[in-house]
Amino acid sequence: MSQQDQEEETGKLAIRLANAAVLPMVLKSAVELNIIDIIFTATSDGGGAVLSSSEIAARIPTKNPDASVLLDRMLRLLASYDILKCLTCTKENGEIERAYSAGPICKFLVKSEGGSGGSVAPLFLLHHDEVFMKSWGIPFNRAYGMTAFEYPGTDQRFNSVFNQAMSSHTTLIMKKILDIYKGFDGLKVCVDVGGGTGVTLNIITSKYPHIKGINYDLSHVLADAPSYPALPSNGKVIIVESLLPVSPENVASSHIVFEQDLLMLAQNPGGKERTQKEFEVLAKKSGFSGCEVMCCAYNSWVMEFEKRALP
Ligand SMILES: C[S@@+](CC[C@H](N)C(=O)[O-])C[C@H]1O[C@@H](n2cnc3c(N)ncnc32)[C@H](O)[C@@H]1O
Incomplete structure (x- = not known):
């Protein structure tokens, strides 16, 4: 790795440290909202099942019409840390939809x-x-x-x-x-x-x-x-x-x-x-x-x- 690339990586690591509060706070909300349990129960039997954020939103007690969009933003962060697995598919209108399943850590x-x-x-x-x-x-x-x-x-x-x-x-x-x-x-x-x-x-x-x-x-x-x-x-x-x-x-x-x-x-x-x-x-x-x-x-x-x- 060149010195410039190394500096780029080290700088990114420093920014991640600065943002470190985000992951535990998002995971806390996901645990409190029962989202990890919902995804684990529906997807961990090895059958390849996945849940979209709107399917998950329908299983939690919320009346917020934007719940699925907000949930998707949280879930993609958890997927980026391998807490969840994420599949993407392109809908007929060209929109990208993500669907989630439990990562191995979810059982803990x-x-x-x-x-x-x-x-x-x-x-x-x-x-x-x-x-x-x-x-x-x-x-x-x-x-x-x-x-x-x-x-x-x-x-x-x-x-x-x-x-x-x-x-x-x-x-x-x-x-x-x-x-x-x-x-x-x-x-x-x-x-x-x-x-x-x-x-x-x-x-x-x-x-x-x-x-x-x-x-x-x-x-x-x-x-x-x-x-x-x-x-x-x-x-x-x-x-x-x-x-x-x-x-x-x-x-x-x-x-x-x-x-x-x-x-x-x-x-x-x-x-x-x-x-x-x-x-x-x-x-x-x-x-x-x-x-x-x-x-x-x-x-x-x-x-x-x-x-x-x-x-
Ligand atoms: C780290 S927790 C472990 C609890 C338990 N061993 C478990 O694994 O679920 C330490 C325990 O020590 C107890 N403890 C602290 N000081 C104590 C004392 N002076 N006399 C009796 N128990 C005490 C606490 O109330 C607490 O339940």
């Missing part, structure tokens, strides 16, 4: 958790909720006078947004982990500290009915929890966490962990991601013999901290 973005057993749509909505957006610039506890874990106790709407985000994301990860990780095999009791609405324990005890699950969380979170059937230690602590890379080698994974690290910086005093080495130090300081990394699902790593009884 549907609110109805179709097929994937978990979803990141509620997590996406949480991260772009006005409550969290305010904490970019002013740290959460200074903006609201309390931590991001205490605040949901004062705001029922946000409490549901928060708990739904946690449980849908966790479902995605835990279902995959239970396919590969066998560390729950010999356990009789499993205590989930900060276990949210209990989704992790429900997934574990559904597969291992002999394990007694004890969920520990704040009262406003437990008040939002569904009731699960009651199902009938060896000092092992199992942690599912992201691991901070020492340097940004694997670009996609690094982006995720660096982003999560900054989310925690903005929202929780002292919150941060840790490297494997830092987890090892933490384990030893807390009286464990060490920290063994077992397996990974969508960038969340299972780590075992072992504490052996003294002879």
Whole structure:
């Protein structure tokens, strides 16, 4: 590439960074309007079905006569990021019409958790909720006078947004982990500290009915929890966490962990991601013999901290 071409590409990248707010805002509207679910449900069965923007507009509760034109402008942006697939056809009058189908990523973005057993749509909505957006610039506890874990106790709407985000994301990860990780095999009791609405324990005890699950969380979170059937230690602590890379080698994974690290910086005093080495130090300081990394699902790593009884 010539120096001039390189400069052109770098300049375009800078403009895209300047416009970076547009994609998440358009995707947020598409998720809130149920558009991703509508396209996924109608087109993801492999039969080659597509929906035009007017067909999609007819399935959402709007009276705006321009809805299909506005939708088309949003959907072509999502297609340009491969979130949707786009087909174009030329009508008899020469007009170009676009039709859309679900891209592979849509199964992770549907609110109805179709097929994937978990979803990141509620997590996406949480991260772009006005409550969290305010904490970019002013740290959460200074903006609201309390931590991001205490605040949901004062705001029922946000409490549901928060708990739904946690449980849908966790479902995605835990279902995959239970396919590969066998560390729950010999356990009789499993205590989930900060276990949210209990989704992790429900997934574990559904597969291992002999394990007694004890969920520990704040009262406003437990008040939002569904009731699960009651199902009938060896000092092992199992942690599912992201691991901070020492340097940004694997670009996609690094982006995720660096982003999560900054989310925690903005929202929780002292919150941060840790490297494997830092987890090892933490384990030893807390009286464990060490920290063994077992397996990974969508960038969340299972780590075992072992504490052996003294002879
Ligand atoms: C990142 S969320 C994870 C939720 C849950 N593990 C899940 O995956 O759905 C952290 C959880 O820790 C809880 N938490 C924070 N501080 C706590 C405390 N002091 N005691 C008990 N739970 C706490 C929060 O209410 C929140 O539900």
